[in-house]
Amino acid sequence: MASHRPLAPEALYTDCRLDHMQFDTTDDLEDSDEFLGQDRVLKAIDLGVTIKRKGYNIYALGPTGVGKHTLVRGFVEGRAAQEPAPHDWCYVYNFTLPSKPRALQLPPGTGVQLKHDMEQLIEELRTALSSAFESEEYQTRRRVLEEEFQERQQESLKELQEQAKEKDLALLRTPGGLAFAPLREGEVLPPEEFQKLPPEEQKRIEEEVEGLQQQLQRVLLKMPRWEREFRSRLRELQQEVSGFVLSDLMEELYEKYKDLPDVISHLQAVQKDVSENLGNFLESDETKAEAKAEAAPVMPDGLKIAPALRRYLVNVLVDASEAKGAPVIYESNPSYLNLVGRVEQMAMMGALVTDFTLIKPGALHQANGGYLILDALKALTSPYAWEGLKRALQFGDIRIESPVQMMSLTSTVSLEPEPIPLDIKVILVGDRMIYYLLAQADPEFGELFKVAADFEDEFVRDEETTKQYARLIATMVRKENLLPFEKGAVCRVIEESARAVEDAERMTARMRNVVDLMEESDHWARAAQAERVAAEHVEQAIAARIYRSDRVSRRMQEEVLRGTILIDTEGEAIGQINGLSVIQMGGYAFGKPARITASVRIGRGEVVDIEREVELSGPLHSKGVLILSSFIKGRYAVERPLSLGASLVFEQSYGGVDGDSASSTELYALLSAIARVPLKQSLAVTGSVNQYGRVQAIGGVNEKIEGFFDLCAARGLTGDQGVLIPASNVKHLMLRKDVVEAAAEGKFAIYPVETIDQGMEILSGMPAGERDEDGRYPEGTINRMVEDRLAEFAERQRQYARANGEESESESAG
Amino acid sequence: MAATQAKQPAAAEHADRILVALDASPQSVAALRAAAELAALLEAELEGLFVEDINLLHLCGLPFGREVGSYTASVRQLNDRAMERNLRALAIVIREAMEREAAQLPVRWTFQVRRGAVVAELLAASQSAAMLSLGRAGRRRRQTLGSVAESVVRQCSRPVLILGEEGGLTRPLSVLYTGSEAADRALRLAIDLEVRNPGGLRVWVWDDPAAGPPAERLQAHANARLTEVGLQTVAAVIGERELPDLLDKRNKGTLILPGEHSALLSRWVGPTILVP
Structure with missing residues (x-):
């Protein structure tokens, strides 16, 4: 029998010495690349962000705690900084179809400018138009028109009145109109007196009254036409006066935005609309003050402007004026509305109303032209969020619809903002299980998330990687503001990270667990009032951890x-x-x-x-x-x-x-x-x-x-x-x-x-x-004893079967 | 009438009733509101009067009593029963409006309906009131006074408050002082109102080189009146040239005029108190 030696103690524990590294504490170590050992992931993400084609979105999969978020963000932010800033996006009023606000794409920083310019335009129009309409010239010309109109009315009535007077008749105002009646001593002839008049006289009066009534009718029929004429002449006058003010103010804007045809066409629409709705700028001071006083406490700035003037405002959805490079957005709550944006409503006189200034951007807007990072599980568990995200990616645009609208459950009047083209890389971060489930169960998933970035759970533990790992620990120490770790403590942490993956030749990539251990070690070091974390503190942390959880095993x-x-x-x-x-x-x-x-x-x-x-x-x-x-x-x-x-x-x-x-x-x-x-x-x-x-x-x-x-x-x-x-x-x-x-x-x-x-x-x-x-095991060996015993069983079985005759034969044949 | 006019006391001194002429027009509602304010201010009773126009009723009795609709120009037969009902319904509406207005301030109030010639009834009722309030005109918008208002203003022996569609006794008060007795009363009324409810008072001394005492003396007189009661206002002299500014529409406020200047009513549409 060969002798069986137990393992030597060295084989039971592969300790870490870091002999090849000269350092005292982690303070002496340089920072390391935080993406240690994740080359596969880096290559995958690199591919995903470089290929500018539909569907090359990324799913970063791996267990929790391997630093998926940190890596994805770090990598993508580095990349985004070198990319151009996104466009500004604004919504403006659509003068032809008010329910479908127009989207304007503008160079970075222009949106806010345009918004500001339009606000100023409103303010200037307000003052310039009201002073134009208060000018002597306008007032006089207007008065002339009014007087002409009134005179025309009164003249024609006066004529009738004169005629009536000649015939001793009076023109009277009744609750519903005008009437003629015979007068005596300034009063209407009472009916009984009238009856006493000779019949010819009665007849004459009656005929005269009738004649006058017919004339009055003719005059009254003309009045509405005169009024219309008056209104249209008044409007012409207003156009003339305002046209001058308006074109002067607009000219500046046309010049400023001459390179942006969309803005120019919007400005033209504004100019046309303003000249058609001058009245909106001419509200009396009182109503303005009242409206302001009512609106002031509850409404945001934009809403304090009179509703009729709000249509000239600009709703800046995405403002890239401060952007340095492409945006990287992490949406921690990827609900449907937070992703695609929403059209808010406000209560006004008990009814809910909305307009284009209440369109609010979602994460897709904010990240347009850049990167959007989402938690896969959250995106999947938020109602409709997943569907909404997929739809946006599939059609390449952002369409703001409420979920209720999307499902056609209601058809209340709302806005349909013009869809905004979407140019985005979405990076989902989540468990492997979710990735595989989606890949299997959602046919669209594969088309939209073509790049899988699969994180390593562990690294090979060799001289080089241990070195890098030590530097990574040093980086974490600094990042988490921990006491410096002595060399021994670093070694202990590395050993523990090998133990965590149950492998002497590997180390865990779940840095969160490692950082937890480091934080706990730091705690024990501080409790001992040490200035550095020593191996014993790490040991203490491990022991405390075991003690906390080993109730059942005890x-x-x-x-x-x-x-x-x-x-x-x-x-x-x-x-x-x-x-x-x-x-x-x-x-x-x-x-x-x-x-x-x-x-x-x-x-x-x-x-x-x-x-x-x-x-x-x-x-x-x-x-x-x-x-x-x-x-x-x-x-x-x-x-x-x-x-x-x-x-x-x-x-x-x-x-x-x-x-x-x-x-x-x-x-x-x-x-x-x-x-x-x-x-x-x-x-x-x-x-x-x-x-x-x-x-x-x-x-x-x-x-x-x-x-x-x-x-x-x-x-x-x-x-x-x-x-x-x-x-x-x-x-x-x-x-x-x-x-x-x-x-x-x-x-x-x-x-x-x-x-x-x-x-x-x-x-x-x-x-x-x-x-x-001979094919036999030697005597005195275990195998021989087994074989013999089994042979014995077989023999007994055979004897037993023979003794029991046919019954067992038929059984053994079965 | 002459006797009372001679010994005309300032309305405010024993203001016990303010009469308001009511029909269903927006101006009369304005007149009601202004009168109610004034009544509250002067601690007077508000008396509403609705006159059922006898002329209308007579007209309805005539066989050719027909009206021509002012908008539709259609001819409709008038009927005296219908007219009476109409007027009664109107009176109820007006009474309710009055009740509401009066309750808001609050003031004591009465309301009566009389039948007769409108102007005559108003003048008769105004005899026992300190002041009469009425709307400028009937339904049509215009600069000129309506015929009823014009007759009342010409004949009334009491101060008349005249309101356009946009009603209310707006401030400040601007009083035109000419040195006449009526102007004295107007100034007294203005000062009284300002003292009771400070809201701004302007005194304009009318410089008429053709007649009357020199403007400086009038100014001194007016200023003396003002200082008597401790008001800071200083009277200013104006002539025909400055008049358009005073009557400018943007110049919000209530104008108090002495009776002899009632002609200005055709140039000013804001609330006015005409003091005879």
């Missing part, structure tokens, strides 16, 4: 120590072995020893996995059991039927098991039971097995070893105790200091195992044995 260990949960750590037993499982609770994982037992009898070759029978095992565990039974058949029962009945059980397991890491363990227990060879209870085993008896790597190796070590240590280390792990897991070892120390003192052993035979030898202290030229 309780379980207590129960083992109290004998409630049966685990032996010394002695020998047949068909019984210590397995190891890992329990993950939140961010904390711990190893827990579990007793696995096997029992055998004559049977028909089936290995009963009791966990599986009661549905307490997951598919991986069941698979492991099937593999191990297949191993037994393949090795020991090639030429005769396997007449074995066996059952395997995880003792005192009530919560279900999964994973195949116990399959080698179960196989040892089974072999022990078949061969009737006792196994050392001072050892615990982990590792999966394949059909040929090779032991394969498993996860959580550090926690498993430490779990068994803690139990043994609590009972007192005997020097015999140890753990068998797959040899391929050795590179993952980053064990706790106390374990490493115990190993160094020879009190605890970790055996790397490649095959089941090796494992059996360690566990039983007997050679496993190899087949000789």
